[in-house]
Amino acid sequence: ETGVTQTPRHLVMGMTNKKSLKCEQHLGHNAMYWYKQSAKKPLELMFVYSLEERVENNSVPSRFSPECPNSSHLFLHLHTLQPEDSALYLCASSQDWRATNYGYTFGSGTRLTVV
Amino acid sequence: RKEVEQDPGPFNVPEGATVAFNCTYSNSASQSFFWYRQDCRKEPKLLMSVYSSGNEDGRFTAQLNRASQYISLLIRDSKLSDSATYLCVVPSGGYNKLIFGAGTRLAVHP
Numbered sequence: 140e141t142g143v144t145q146t147p148r149h150l151v152m153g154m155t156n157k158k159s160l161k162c163e164q165h166l167g168h169n170a171m172y173w174y175k176q177s178a179k180k181p182l183e184l185m186f187v188y189s190l191e192e193r194v195e196n197n198s199v200p201s202r203f204s205p206e207c208p209n210s211s212h213l214f215l216h217l218h219t220l221q222p223e224d225s226a227l228y229l230c231a232s233s234q235d236w237r238a239t240n241y242g243y244t245f246g247s248g249t250r251l252t253v254v
Numbered sequence: 255r256k257e258v259e260q261d262p263g264p265f266n267v268p269e270g271a272t273v274a275f276n277c278t279y280s281n282s283a284s285q286s287f288f289w290y291r292q293d294c295r296k297e298p299k300l301l302m303s304v305y306s307s308g309n310e311d312g313r314f315t316a317q318l319n320r321a322s323q324y325i326s327l328l329i330r331d332s333k334l335s336d337s338a339t340y341l342c343v344v345p346s347g348g349y350n351k352l353i354f355g356a357g358t359r360l361a362v363h364p
Contacts, residue, residue, distance in 0.1 A: 170350055181258075182298070182341075182354040189349050229297055236349045240286040240305060243352060245297040 142166065145230050145246035153254055154220060160249045162213040162230030170236035171213045172243065173205060176227040188213060189236040220253045227251075255280045258344050258355035266361045271332045275358045277342030278324045288343040289316055289327050292357065298341055302327070332362045 143164045152158050164171065173185040187195035188207040202224075204216040213230055227250050231243035259278045267273050279287070286305045290298040302309055304325060308317040315328040329336055342355040 172351075174354075181356040184351060184353070187349050187351060194349050195351070227295075233350045238350065240303065241350065242288045242290070242300040242303060242343070243298075245299070248297050250295075 143230060143232055143244050143246035145228075145249055147249055148247060149250050149252075151252045151254060152217070152220065154222075156220075157216070157218040159217065160215040160228055160230075160251075162215075162246055164211055164213075164230075164232040164244070164246075166232060166234070166244060168232035168234050168244070169210055170233045171207065171210075172231045172233070173213070173215055174229040174231060176229060176248075178226075182229065186215075194236075217251075220251075222253050225252045257281060257346060257353045258342055260342050260355040260358045262356060262358060264359040264361050266363060267332055269332055269334060269362055269364055271362075272328065272330045273332060273360060274326055274328045275340055275342075275360075276324055276326050277355055277358075278322075279342075279344045280323070281344060281346055282320075282323060284344050284346070286345060287316075287318060287325050288352070289314075289325075290341040290343055290354070292339045292341055294338075298354070301340070329360075332360075334362050334364065336360060337362045 171188045174182045186205045206214040227248045229248045230246040234241040289301045291301045292298040302316045304316040313330045339357040341357045346353045
């Protein structure tokens with residue numbers, strides 16, 4: 140399988156639940172990102188991982204906890220979320236974190252609904 | 255000033271029309287820029303990159319004006335399948351972080 144794969148595609152969770160989003164890339168890229176896209180809003184950068192090391196946490200609440208066990212996998216652990224956290228969560232990878240002339244490849248996203 | 259600003263539209267145009275979108279950015283140090291296309295409820299997909307003054311790919315032309323800090327996207331001979339939201343994207347800081355505009359919605363009708 141090639142590209143960036145995200146699972147699950149859809150997730151409905153209660154505010155007291157704990158769940159995890161998974162992202163996997165088979166492109167040999169060395170940087171991975173989590174973005175949040177709420178309705179009628181631009182994509183918001185959440186976390187940046189370069190070579191498995193978190194290099195940015197963009198003021199994201201602690202109820203979102205990322206994990207990058209290796210350069211191909213990225214997780215977003217969720218706990219005690221709020222209804223306003225309902226959004227499309229997108230994972231992306233880029234070929235080389237040192238170069239700005241490569242765009243991202245996005246996964247299909249996880250559409251999260253918090254009830 | 256927002257890092258990336260776009261006219262949200264929508265732009266409603268007939269098939270075959272030429273349509274142009276503009277985008278302004280605030281970080282004068284940015285070197286390369288991108289246009290992404292996002293269909294409804296789907297992920298963004300890279301449409302074009304812009305490194306120097308401009309780039310052309312078939313019916314699509316992207317131009318960059320560094321002095322005025324704006325990027326444009328021109329679509330010629332619009333097709334129904336061009337209907338989507340077009341996102342202007344600008345690098346910001348290290349680690350290839352990209353900042354996305356809110357998008358311009360295009361609707362092409364028969």
